[in-house]
Amino acid sequence: MQFVEYTTDGPVALIRLNRPPVNALSMALAAELSEAFAAAAVPSIRAVVITGEPHFAAGADIKEFQAAFEAGEEDRLASDLGGAVLTLERLAKPTIAAVRGFALGGGLELAMGADFRYLSTDARVGQPEILLGIIPGAGGTQRLARLIGQHKAKELIFSGRHVPADEALDLGIADRVVDDVLEAALEDAHTWANGPTVAYGAAKRALDEGLRLPLEExxxxxxxxxxxxxRSADAREGVQAFLAKRPATFTGE
Structure with a gap:
């Protein structure tokens, strides 16, 4: 892949955006993200961290917008990145976005596809599409409202302002604000990668799908x-370890 680096450290996959200088989200980069997320879906990978530096992703590649106007590919601009984010969101394992610098527009939409967002102290997030006369198109209106509520999401999307890390934490966009965001994300990812992966996936699906349904469904x-x-092997191990008063050793099966 040209714009995405995919590496593994045991059961943890690290997906790093690499399109200098600001990791602008082109359609080619979106396609490579989909490829990387698909690679991380294998059972041997039990947690995922996605990051980019010096900026996580400063938004869409605006140069592609002019070409989209002329070619009538407006829908593809949204669907390519939106599809990648959906693939990330549906991974049946814990995922963390480790955000440095800017996560704006599509960058924040990408980060919101992860289960958790860890921000560095200098990070800035936002949905500034309105300043171009458009709106978020890769899930920003839907996921931001689900994270922080419709009213506050409207304020951020209507203003297009950049939100500093401490405010993002207060709003619920960020889960942690730390100095070394990648180190913190990898540490937690390795902790979860040694946990009951089947149960994580089942809990994630129940939370993500169930909250969109009527209560009985x-x-x-x-x-x-x-x-x-x-029915998983990890459940048997967890119960046996509890009864034997010893730490459980989960295998992700």
Whole structure:
């Protein structure tokens, strides 16, 4: 891949955007992200960290907008990145976006596809598309409202302002603000990678899918996840370890 670096450290995949100087999200980069997320879906990978430096991703590649106007490819601009974010969101394992510098526009949309967002102290996030006369198109309106509520999401999207890390933490966009964001993300990813991966995936699906459904249907999704996790080898190990008063050794199976 030209714009994405995919490496592994045991059961943890590190996906690093590499399109200097600001990791502008071109359609080619979006396609490579989809490829990297698909690679991380294998059972041997049990947690994922996505990052970029010096900026996570400062937004879409605006130069492609003019070509899209002329070619009538407006839908592709949104669907390519939106599809990549959806692939990330659906990974049945813990995922962390380690954000340095700017995560703006599509950059924030990408980060919101992860389960958790860790920000460096100098990070800035936002959805500034309105300043170009457009709106977020890769999930920004939907995921931001689900994270922080519709009213506050409207304020951020209507203003297009950049949100500093400490405010992002207060709003609920960020889960942690730390000096060395990649180190913190990798440390937590390795902790989760040694956990019950089947149960993580089942819980994630119940939360993500269930909250979009009426209560009774959401409860049905939860029961399906409970049965799936209960039938896993890790569930047997967890119960046996509890009864034997020893730490559990989970294998992700």
């Amino acid at each position: 959401g409860l049905a999704v939860e029961r399906e996840g409970f049965v799936e996790a209960f």
